[in-house]
Amino acid sequence: MPVNTGIDTEEMLPLPAGAVHEPSSWGARHAHDPTVVRDDDGTYYMFSTDAVANTRDIPSGVHVRTSADLVGWTYVGTAxxxxxxxxxxxxxxxxxxxxxxxxxxxxxxxxxxxxxxxxxxxxxxxxxxxxxxxxxxxxxxxxxxxxxxxxxxxxxxxxxxxxxxxxxxxxxxxxxxxxxxxxxxxxxxxxxxxxxxxxxxxxxxxxxxxxxxxxxxxxxxxxxxxxxxxxxDSLFTTYxxxxxxxxxxxxxxxxxxxxxxxxxxxxxxxxxxxxxASYQFDGGTAWLAPGHNSVLTQKGPDGSDEHFVVHHVRFAAEPSQHVVQVRRLFFTAAGWPVISPQPFAGLRSEAVPAPAEVAGTWQVLRFDPESTDIAPAVRMDLKCVEPRSAEFRGHPIAVRLRPAGPAGKPGTEIDAVVFGSWDWSRNRPALSFSGIDQRGVAWSGTREPPL
Structure with a gap:
């Protein structure tokens, strides 16, 4: 069942037109070309291109936001x-x-x-x-x-x-x-x-x-x-x-x-x-033209490096509006970077409450390099090739997955990472994966409930 964690799901929706003059309501909206750094006191700073230039109330220049957790952002002015x-x-x-x-x-x-x-x-x-x-x-x-x-x-x-x-x-x-x-x-x-x-x-x-x-x-x-x-490709439609x-x-x-x-x-x-690339999960926001990313690297709770991709994206329903998203970045067994299909919601919120089998039914995205369309999530079964009975127990694991059904060509195997995430469509912790197959095509997905 959906749970109430206090996460601001409204951040996944465009703002009313009049809110452009109210920076206190922006959060991570009205920003693009972002970079995020962390100061010595733990405060995160986001610097971005001004996406509302030449409005009467907002100065043009490098806009600055701060955050304590990489999830909620507050506009603090212009550098x-x-x-x-x-x-x-x-x-x-x-x-x-x-x-x-x-x-x-x-x-x-x-x-x-x-x-x-x-x-x-x-x-x-x-x-x-x-x-x-x-x-x-x-x-x-x-x-x-x-x-x-x-x-x-x-x-x-x-x-x-x-x-x-x-x-x-x-x-x-x-x-x-x-x-x-x-x-x-x-x-x-x-x-x-x-x-x-x-x-x-x-x-x-x-x-x-x-x-x-x-x-x-x-x-x-x-x-x-x-x-x-x-x-x-195009900043406006096909990034x-x-x-x-x-x-x-x-x-x-x-x-x-x-x-x-x-x-x-x-x-x-x-x-x-x-x-x-552009995508939409069943029941979720359609995201258009993600791009111009940077990467934030910091020490995780266990002392090892953790990586986050920071990028802007448009609302497909309101393409004139941008929002910045932060996503976890992982590396496959072969060393290729893969990006979470779900925006970051905080490690505590993304904690899957019990061990979960990886094999099962998933909502799966396939980023066809030839396509400029919004990739729809497709319901399909995924099997574990290596290891054959993979189980998620709280930490990212490297696996090889085989998709069933017409979306996967015969013999397709995905060099993937499975990790905890937050399912924004269903407002709950979830299991997600991202990986790349032997043909160089990237796949991502989120496990359907129950885990």
Whole structure:
């Protein structure tokens, strides 16, 4: 039966139109291109693109929210309440986009913000520095700048990754000629070589308008490989998250089928392993165009690292409204990242109350890389291949699953992780899984009651 846990299920619904002028009612709504960090006192800070720019009551700029638990969010204002002078002069931007916030080895916090206008690659990424995520933020000027007619790159959507030696790297890029990476100075956070625009690590052909952006690199905790997350296709309707891996931070990045992310001769929809896209569970909200993710890594209750994908998504019933969602990220036995089909509700809320058999009837999503439709959950039976009688006892487990019925091609086996979750459709703790089959197709699902 549904239980009352105090979780705000209204967060899964769009706000009335008039609420756009009431930040106290937003929660995680009216935000996109998010990044989340955790301060020393345990407070989470979310930084995002302003999704209500140029309204009369809300200043444009990098919007900031806080949370104690990654579930409930409170709008607390705007960092860098105006476009810094150098970025404004270069780009003509009226607001700031896609902030990346990271703790620097020096102990300061660095914010890499983007300044541009829609559809133009006359763009700039700037750097601001603060003693804590709460600010105050001091602008340090431009890091990377590109200009229409002079450069092929587009200097927006910054993200920072550290290689195995602790050296910082900046990834950036949106449409145009793709995603680029360049080394940063570990002291200043500026390019190691002044004026360096980096080298390309992902791109798409002109037939799809070069639609790749929102990159983020995570070093795998299992094998040390570098995992590249990117968002494909239209921000407004068909956004989806794809992944690839590389032995070196500069690439080459290859998807599960071995296709390089710079291959513009392969069919555009075939490149990159699609791990999150539009979907709907039976009786639940239809979610449209999830993407532009970052990853939060922190120590879990047992002292090991736990990972969360942070991304924005649209309500299919009201596509003009965004909301940020946080989802648990796991790694399959083969080392591939997979994302929970259910937004995070807190570890305590997601605790399955008793041991549960994995084999059984599930509501299953299949993220067809060729499809741009909202993936519907399909009721199907899943069998355990390895181990044959898997039982969930409170901690994520790696399994191999075999789907029954027409949705699964003969011989399909899914390299998956099974974990506790919160079923937002039924308002109850549940068992979920996410995995990837041998053809590079991602599957996710939630176990039907009773467990």
């Amino acid at each position: 860098l309440g105006e476009v810094p002078e150098a970025a404004a002069a270069w780009s003509g931007a009226q607001g700031l986009w896609a902030p990346e916030v990271v703790r620097w080895p020096t102990g300061e916090w660095h914010m890499y913000y983007s300044a541009s206008t829609f559809g133009s690659n006359t763009s700039a990424i700037g750097l601001a520095v603060a003693p804590s995520p709460s600010g105050p933020w001091e602008d340090r000027g431009l890091v990377v700048a590109t200009r229409k007619g002079e450069h092929s790159q587009n200097a927006i959507d910054a993200a920072v990754a550290f290689d195995a030696g602790g050296n910082p790297w900046l990834t950036y890029g949106s449409f145009f000629s793709g995603i680029y990476i360049l080394p940063l100075d570990p002291g200043s956070g500026l390019p190691r070589v002044a004026g360096d625009l980096g080298s390309v690590i992902a791109r798409r052909p002109r037939s799809v308008e070069g639609a790749v952006e929102g990159a983020f690199i995570l070093r795998s905790p299992q094998d040390g490989r570098y995992i590249l997350f990117t968002s494909y 989806n998250v794809r992944v690839a891996v590389a032995d070196h931070i500069t690439g080459p990045y290859r998807d599960l089928r071995g296709i390089e992310m710079t291959d513009v001769d392969a069919p555009p929809a075939a490149v990159g392993t699609k791990v999150l």
